[in-house]
Amino acid sequence: MPHAVVAPFAFQAVPRFTQCPPPPPDLTEPSPAKLVYGLTLPSASETPTIAQEAAEVMLEVHGVEEELMDPALLLVYELTVHACRFTGAGELVQVVIRRNGDALQVTAHDTHAPHAHRRLAAACDERRRGSLSDVRELSERHHGEWGFGAAYPPAAGVCTWATLVNPRASRPTP
Template structure:
């Protein structure tokens, strides 16, 4: 009797092991008090799995700050976290349901309030020689997008310094 031959690849034959370059995850969490801690814990596991332990100190601080701000400002029941590693930098994005104000003064006041909430984040990102910002969501629907880019070398140096 001939051996059985399968033309379908086994899933484990095609799995690429986790490396920094294939870190690309998204997570939706409730807009609740516990969610920043949950986001930090999930991000920590993902960074470890992808060999990015050396950026974890800075990255987890940034995830926690962005998640706290998103949960505080959102008008919806959940917020959306995205982690990507591209071009030797970790890209962290949080989307919340707080609509952008159309009135100029209201928009400026809201942005100032949000930025004052993110003062610690600004310091961490600056020390990592990264960048961050706040703006309208680029996804469908209303909302706000907050993001930070942490270059690996800068985040690694930050982690050694603290």
Template structure:
């Protein structure tokens, strides 16, 4: 007798068996404490999820981006939780991280804090640029407030990350 494909007692017999995860089905979220070990946990989870969905070719860039965001968040909001989201759509990986660090209302404090965050994310900026992606940060649109950081990594650009091959043709190759 074949194994049922569902534990639900009212599932129709002959339901299709589960299919392995595809890149287009990648949609994961993770909440972590803002702690020194959290960037490593976020990197490991990212690596596992990407491999499960057949996106091994973007792992190096994605793991670097997630680690940089989580480390920045820990330095700026060390007593709260962080929320990490990974989504893959239209050949692009989107990474979003929310932290509890409030956006400042005083213009000079806001500018100073933004400059510190931007400086803390300079490696992320280089990774995203090499992948021909985009990134930024701003107010979190959640009831708890805080800061939202995001990065967009096109698969084609992220594939070439760390290989020494530029994601965009240089002047010599045009």
């Protein structure tokens, strides 16, 4: 399956006018359908482990299916490792975990901007693909997709993402 070269979502623009006071927070019980979290972490050697441990709590609280737990945690770890490889020390990476229907999506933003020069861009993309080999295999094994592309403003750098599909959802109904 070829990889996609565009980000799966764009950041939402901030509305020009906001309600004051703001609406109350969502106080309903967590569920897999309401799973959406973002982490901003430093590019450091322990960051992937911290992201994975935080994701474990998030997935458990939201009752994500047991079949997705281990692959999702591995995906968070691998995408965070990848983002740190392309982000300098002292800079920040962002990791977003969300549920979209039957798919669990993990997105990581690094600060390494896409190259304008064609040869540099091709070499850098090849390096990224090599860094994402485990992500690609994991995503494809779980009927998902993966890809990377320039981040949408206001983010800078590159957005890398992968999805895992709920194995029960991919089975035909008898």
